[in-house]
Amino acid sequence: MAFTQQRPFRIPLDILDLYPAPRAATSGDHEWVNALLILAAHVIQFCFDEGAARSVVAFKGLVEKRDEWVRMCPESFRAVYSDDGGGDGGGFPNRWYLDGCHIVAAQSLGFIRILLAMYNPLLLGVRAGRSMMMVEMEKEVKQAVWEVCGVAVSNRQSPAGMVIASFAVVVCAEWFDDEGERERLRGFVREMRGECNYWPGVEMEKRLERMWSSRGG
Secondary structure (H helix, E strand, C coil): HHHHHHCCCCCCHHHHHCCCCCCCCCCHHHHHHHHHHHHHHHHHHHHCCCCCCCHHHHHHHHHHHHHHHHHHCHHHCCCCEEEEECCCCCCCEEEEEECCCHHHHHHHHHHHHHHHHCCCCHHHHHCCCCCHHHHHHHHHHHHHHHHHHHHHHHHHCHHHHHHHHHHHHCCCHHHCCCCHHHHHHHHHHHHHHHHCCHHHHHHHHHHHHHHHHHHHC
């Protein structure tokens, strides 16, 4: 909810830092997921807390923690099967996972990737070369959305994954100008609504159409 409504948490997050860091040799997968969700909470706070200083140092610290989690997490978090599926309006990537917590982790990494790309404080700096940085940011966001959707369609044993990915589609819809990509994302949200019987899916579709029609879609 904090991601979709773009607002910070109202409770202090310091207490979450008391959660012990997972150990590569002894911690269970659920402990690794909990650590990632705590990191995601800090990323959300960095992005949406108007009272927080979005410093480059703080941003780089979050990126380093994300990269460390990816580097240190157990092999069980790797997809048991993976292919790129074809982008540019084509199929979503295939990412097969064995357990629900691995699906949560994969999609959480996607959301973290989206937020860190969109709220990179370097984008607010000098204007020289900024347009190229914006292009790279847009590419990063679009790839992350495609990845989150791919995780969802590859693991239909977890219906929540379709709903979660649909939120990413709606929040990031403005970055998709290609009609092929838009049609694939429309179909994804319709599919989610049909499979999950998720009534807000109707409003999600309307929001997509409002966004894209206002941008020449």
